[in-house]
Amino acid sequence: MKITNSIRFFLNIVIYTLIVFCLYYLYSPLNEHPNNKTGSSVQFVYQQF
Amino acid sequence: MKKCFFIYFLPLFFAITLLVIIVFKTNINSFLFQPRSANYSIDSTYHYIENFQGNQYYEEQFLLSNSNSENIFLLGSSELGVNTEATPYNFITKNFKTKLRAVGHAGNQCFSIYSQLLANENRLNNAPIVIILSPGWFISETANGTTASLFLEFNSSRFLNSIINNDSIANFKQYEIERISSFYDKIINPDLSLKILYFEKKLSESFLHKIVYFPFIKTCKTLNNVKLKLQSNNLKIKNKRHDRLPIISDSFIINWDSLFTYSKQKQIESCTNNNWFIYNEYFNNYIKGRTSTVSIVKDEINQELKDFKMLVKLLKTKKTKASFIILPINPCYYRNSNELTPLIKSLESEISLNNFSCLSFWNSDSTTFDNGILTDIMHLSSYGWYKVDKFIIETYNLAK
Numbered sequence: 021m022k023i024t025n026s027i028r029f030f031l032n033i034v035i036y037t038l039i040v041f042c043l044y045y046l047y048s049p050l051n052e053h054p055n056n057k058t059g060s061s062v063q064f065v066y067q068q069f
Numbered sequence: 070m071k072k073c074f075f076i077y078f079l080p081l082f083f084a085i086t087l088l089v090i091i092v093f094k095t096n097i098n099s100f101l102f103q104p105r106s107a108n109y110s111i112d113s114t115y116h117y118i119e120n121f122q123g124n125q126y127y128e129e130q131f132l133l134s135n136s137n138s139e140n141i142f143l144l145g146s147s148e149l150g151v152n153t154e155a156t157p158y159n160f161i162t163k164n165f166k167t168k169l170r171a172v173g174h175a176g177n178q179c180f181s182i183y184s185q186l187l188a189n190e191n192r193l194n195n196a197p198i199v200i201i202l203s204p205g206w207f208i209s210e211t212a213n214g215t216t217a218s219l220f221l222e223f224n225s226s227r228f229l230n231s232i233i234n235n236d237s238i239a240n241f242k243q244y245e246i247e248r249i250s251s252f253y254d255k256i257i258n259p260d261l262s263l264k265i266l267y268f269e270k271k272l273s274e275s276f277l278h279k280i281v282y283f284p285f286i287k288t289c290k291t292l293n294n295v296k297l298k299l300q301s302n303n304l305k306i307k308n309k310r311h312d313r314l315p316i317i318s319d320s321f322i323i324n325w326d327s328l329f330t331y332s333k334q335k336q337i338e339s340c341t342n343n344n345w346f347i348y349n350e351y352f353n354n355y356i357k358g359r360t361s362t363v364s365i366v367k368d369e370i371n372q373e374l375k376d377f378k379m380l381v382k383l384l385k386t387k388k389t390k391a392s393f394i395i396l397p398i399n400p401c402y403y404r405n406s407n408e409l410t411p412l413i414k415s416l417e418s419e420i421s422l423n424n425f426s427c428l429s430f431w432n433s434d435s436t437t438f439d440n441g442i443l444t445d446i447m448h449l450s451s452y453g454w455y456k457v458d459k460f461i462i463e464t465y466n467l468a469k
Binding site: 025028029032033035036037039040041044045048049050051052053054055056057058 | 072075076077079080081083084085087088091092098101102104105216217218221226255256257258259260261263292293295296299300
């Protein structure tokens, strides 16, 4: 039982670390995805100004 | 419980700790995540750009002198798109050692300009800046101030980060935070810099907000710092104070009277199908003999007016060599333009109270209006632009 728990402990370390790093990699600290756009078609309003 | 802690919580704690260490290790991050170099088209001799659109080169050049001459920066909105020989970025740049660069297109109103200047506050001291105020900014819906989409065209995360990381401009920064928060909900998928500014606003609302938003802002700031380190070349604006070059007065004689007479005559000749001095095509396509009215917004709820006052305050505090031009609107087309006069007078008085030069074309009386100064209902003709040229040349002593 003790051996099984130790194996599960190390296995969980590997799995959790992989998940956490995978999420970080997908997020990417470069944070390039945000597009900073609006859904408005405001340019049309400004045609006269 | 002990088993659960050993098997689940301890590995999770270990994984998160390892991640936090990696997040702060710049060399590991720069190995894993390499920033792409932006590929923008650049015209190093530009006189006019519509917006920055995140173009690093144009952002870096903003408010800088040339290597051997000073640059005057002309900021405004749609009128800058009227590209004639008389437009200052052509006329002054062609005839004087001191160059003039213009930035702006329709909708580049006071808060957009304020934010661009605030992001480059280390370049403001003695900077020659001319701002063109359009009365259209202060009426109807446009009096709500710069819109989110327009703001983003001119204020990239590079500019916003410069504001976030500058602690010497606390009260101006607070206004920036307030204004961004007012249109934050219109931005789809905002980036870290916008989130930080928004959370700053939330944080200041109450003690409860402070507790709730603290982890969010802390996380955003940490991730933003990692991003800034990874893109140090792209994102950071050099904080070094910019030394301006003296403006050289050229020996250049201009016969203004003949330029005015000729250009005014040309403008009047292009308006043969109406007596409102609007050029024929515009009158045929858009006006067709109709008139309109301006929708006045009370001063208390006029956001654009508040933005204007903050802009003037910023220019004054930073000892900028600023000047203003107030455009007219066609009093024949806008029947009630006289109702806008008190607001224009308050703009003029705010400018003069702060000792800035101002050229005001405002005249709501159609009988005394300088016909030919506008090409349509609110944009300057060549005649109007020559008047602006004369004002800039005299204000900044460009000619001996």
